[in-house]
Amino acid sequence: MSRTYRVGQIVPSSNVTMETEIPAILQARQHIEPERFTFHSSRMRMTHVTPEQLKSMDADSDRCAVELSDAHVDVLGYACLVAIMSMGLGYHRISEERLHALTVDNGAPAPVVTSAGALVHGLKTLRASKVALIAPYMLPLTQTVVAYLEHEGIEVIDYRALEIPDNLDVAAHDPKRLPGIARRLDYAQADAVVLSACVQMPSLGAIDEAEQLLGRPVVSSAVCTAHQMLRSLDLAAVAPGAGHLLSGVYAESPTPSKA
Structure with a gap:
């Protein structure tokens, strides 16, 4: 049972x-x-x-x-x-x-x-020492995320801050846009890509597509x-x-x- x-x-x-x-x-x-x-x-x-x-x-x-x-x-x-x-x-x-x-x-x-801890642990589980990421936050908070990951030994080689201040607007961001945004990141040397460094910005439906497009593991928070x-x-x-x-x-x- x-x-x-x-x-x-x-x-x-x-x-x-x-x-x-x-x-x-x-x-x-x-x-x-x-x-x-x-x-x-x-x-x-x-x-x-x-x-x-x-x-x-x-x-x-x-x-x-x-x-x-x-x-x-x-x-x-x-x-x-x-x-x-x-x-x-x-x-x-x-x-x-x-x-x-x-x-x-x-x-x-x-x-x-x-x-936050799960993202750190998930990237370490993937043995991803270098990543590129997308976050919906304003630039200063996105830089806080970058600094946090780098303190944990994960180098962020490129990132995109979408700068969406309202949390409901973050939830309304179309996940279908994320693979294209990720494609414009400098991810060639990345071991993995974080499609959404935020649990409010939806991305689940785009994870598989992004992996196929980018040719490397893609995760979200x-x-x-x-x-x-x-x-x-x-x-x-x-x-x-x-x-x-x-x-x-x-x-x-x-x-x-x-x-």
Whole structure:
């Protein structure tokens, strides 16, 4: 008999993408693996992607973690990459440890995956030491993402900041445009391309096309988050239609704590 896992997500109040792409990835997995998933969210207030709103929002993540642990979720995901990265280099480790401790204190311990940490770990799983990326943020926040990845030992050889200030406008960006944008990056020396360094900018439907166009692994923050969630549950990290990272080649790769 297959088990059903509860997937909890801490989501910015204006995010409408993470609750579609993560379920889409895991529901596609259900066609090839026996496990089933339900999805549960708690929201942090944020409408504009500014350093001030991101800091205020991150402070609310503790409440969300406790609320989700009340539901005894099996894994908890923090669905805002730039909120974590704007809090300081390496902050994903601090956030993951703090939020996990809150679930323990609440009597329902659950592993915590941040999309920021998942992107770092996903690229390292691919052994991608050089990448090119697309982000929807204004240029200063995009540069924060670049600096964060480079602090983790991942060189960003080229990037494009789409400079979309409103978070709902980020969600409305047409993913069909992303392969063409990626094609204009200087990616010749890149080991992988990040099609969306943001869990609000949709990209899942363009991952396979971009891989074929660019001839190298293509990931997104959402794809990396799904991969790490599955490994945190000790499940095979595989799902059709989500690119090379979830193709099955890295189905049994270790989580950061076991690497």
